[in-house]
Amino acid sequence: MPELIVSPSPHLRNDVSIEKIMYSVIIALIPTTACGVYFFGVHVLYVIITCILSALFTEYVALRLMGRKFVMDGSAVITGLLLALCLPPGLPLWMAAIGAAFAIAFAKCAFGGLGHNIFNPALVGRAFLMASWPVAMTTWTKPLTYDAITTATPLGLWKMQNIATPPINLALGNVSGCIGETSALAILIGGVFLIAKRYIDWRIPLSYIGTVGILMLILGQDPLFHILAGGLFLGAFFMATEYVTTPITSKGRIIFGVGAGVIVVVIRLIGGYPGGVCFSILLMNAFTPLIDRHVRPRVYGVKRKSFFVSSANR
Amino acid sequence: MKQLDELTKGVFKYNPIFYLVLGLCPLLAVSTRVDNALGMSLGVFFVLVSSNVIISLFRHWIPSQVRIPCFIVVIASFVTIVELFMHGYAPELHERLGIYLPLIVVNCIILGRAEAFASKKPVFDSFLDAIGMSIGFTLGIVGIALCREALSTGKIAIFGYTIIPTFTPSPSVMMLLPPGAFLTIGVIMALINYRSIRKEGR
Numbered sequence: 001m002p003e004l005i006v007s008p009s010p011h012l013r014n015d016v017s018i019e020k021i022m023y024s025v026i027i028a029l030i031p032t033t034a035c036g037v038y039f040f041g042v043h044v045l046y047v048i049i050t051c052i053l054s055a056l057f058t059e060y061v062a063l064r065l066m067g068r069k070f071v072m073d074g075s076a077v078i079t080g081l082l083l084a085l086c087l088p089p090g091l092p093l094w095m096a097a098i099g100a101a102f103a104i105a106f107a108k109c110a111f112g113g114l115g116h117n118i119f120n121p122a123l124v125g126r127a128f129l130m131a132s133w134p135v136a137m138t139t140w141t142k143p144l145t146y147d148a149i150t151t152a153t154p155l156g157l158w159k160m161q162n163i164a165t166p167p168i169n170l171a172l173g174n175v176s177g178c179i180g181e182t183s184a185l186a187i188l189i190g191g192v193f194l195i196a197k198r199y200i201d202w203r204i205p206l207s208y209i210g211t212v213g214i215l216m217l218i219l220g221q222d223p224l225f226h227i228l229a230g231g232l233f234l235g236a237f238f239m240a241t242e243y244v245t246t247p248i249t250s251k252g253r254i255i256f257g258v259g260a261g262v263i264v265v266v267i268r269l270i271g272g273y274p275g276g277v278c279f280s281i282l283l284m285n286a287f288t289p290l291i292d293r294h295v296r297p298r299v300y301g302v303k304r305k306s307f308f309v310s311s312a313n314r
Numbered sequence: 315m316k317q318l319d320e321l322t323k324g325v326f327k328y329n330p331i332f333y334l335v336l337g338l339c340p341l342l343a344v345s346t347r348v349d350n351a352l353g354m355s356l357g358v359f360f361v362l363v364s365s366n367v368i369i370s371l372f373r374h375w376i377p378s379q380v381r382i383p384c385f386i387v388v389i390a391s392f393v394t395i396v397e398l399f400m401h402g403y404a405p406e407l408h409e410r411l412g413i414y415l416p417l418i419v420v421n422c423i424i425l426g427r428a429e430a431f432a433s434k435k436p437v438f439d440s441f442l443d444a445i446g447m448s449i450g451f452t453l454g455i456v457g458i459a460l461c462r463e464a465l466s467t468g469k470i471a472i473f474g475y476t477i478i479p480t481f482t483p484s485p486s487v488m489m490l491l492p493p494g495a496f497l498t499i500g501v502i503m504a505l506i507n508y509r510s511i512r513k514e515g516r
Contacts, residue, residue, distance in 0.1 A: 065508070106497070110500075131488040131491065131493065132486035133484060
């Protein structure tokens with residue numbers, strides 16, 4: 001006799017699981033990863049593998065300490081991969097390993113594991129490495145040379161010497177920078193794939209990148225350069241869209257994207273760092289509970305709140 | 315053995331840093347180097363013991379409406395003594411501790427012990443309590459300073475003597491900054507709680 005399952009609504013059936021989404025994200029990151037390896041050589045591959053292994057190992061140890069079972073749901077792999085993609089290509093492997101371990105242990109497991117983290121773990125790992133080893137974290141390899149010729153990133157060049165890199169280079173990826181932020185086109189392919197599969201919401205990347213572009217246009221900067229340079233694309237498609245650390249409502253997500261965009265513009269134009277994507281997303285992560293509390297969807301059946309009606313009723 | 319309890323409770327069971335979570339301001343600022351931490355804990359030791367004894371002696375004469383100002387006056391006098399003494403005899407340490415030396419006045423451990431213990435208990439108990447709490451504070455701050463100095467400079471040197479030679483060429487700058495202190499406190503606290511939870515579970 002089949003069991004009668006009584007459960008509260010919604011009675012929707014979908015085969016989407018955590019594993020499925022996570023592995024789709026990994027597939028979406030393949031073009032970006034391939035671009036990184038192509039432009040910066042095989043050391044990049046070692047950095048990526050180190051980060052993933054270190055993230056998995058840390059998650060295993062942390063979950064064992066917490067008395068939980070380790071589940072291979074791919075989230076630690078994503079954290080490791082995303083962290084590796086926002087590291088400089090020539091970073092020593094032990095630093096990458098410490099960064100990934102820190103990201104998992106302190107940003108994810110210390111808050112209670114998958115689904116409970118307040119901040120994006122990969123970005124916390126990056127911020128930690130940035131604060132710990134600032135010199136190693138800002139040593140950039142020249143693309144396609146495959147040895148240790150250091151150079152400035154497009155944003156660094158723009159900030160220090162006022163040299164603009166042609167947008168075509170930024171789109172294809174023939175520029176120095178973090179492993180995953182070279183080619184905007186490769187990131188766009190992966191991002192569109194995820195949006196088409198409806199795993200991520202288009203509102204966050206659009207409002208985030210759009211805000212940066214429009215504000216830069218208003219402030220007299222080259223909007224195309226600022227959209228394509230730095231980690232904006234990587235952050236907008238893969239980090240600002242993480243489920244746990246971003247608002248759940250559509251309106252809240254637009255607020256999130258606009259806020260992060262404003263912070264990026266402020267950091268790039270006024271701040272000390274050339275790029276501000278990492279900190280902008282981390283700061284907006286902190287605001288996410290606040291946004292969620294204030295932007296609530298209308299309860300079904302309740303009349304739309306009109307300003308005039310509500311003030312007349314008072 | 316009740317009086318021995320007054321001494322040992324501050325060291326382990328009610329450790330002012332990891333259990334009561336008091337006095338974090340000097341802890342964050344001064345625990346970057348082990349010798350700074352030792353200097354600070356010496357200062358706290360002297361002020362805590364003296365103020366606890368004095369406040370306990372006068373506990374029947376201090377009107378409870380104005381007890382906090384009275385405590386502060388007593389504590390501030392001893393802090394001034396420590397500051398002038400260090401300025402005269404250890405100017406280098408005085409320079410490094412800087413503003414955090416006079417700020418011992420507002421160290422919550424000292425005011426907290428005066429309010430919670432010395433103003434209610436006999437002199438000898440207060441004396442033991444202050445010694446226990448000072449040892450607990452010293453253990454905490456020196457332990458944290460050991461971690462932070464080792465990780466942020468790659469070696470440990472106390473008053474010019476190298477205890478641990480350089481073991482890493484590129485130490486972490488962040489451990490020198492306040493986040494490093496918070497992280498160290500958090501990790502040690504987590505380990506202590508982990509141990510005590512496991513003990514209770516057994």
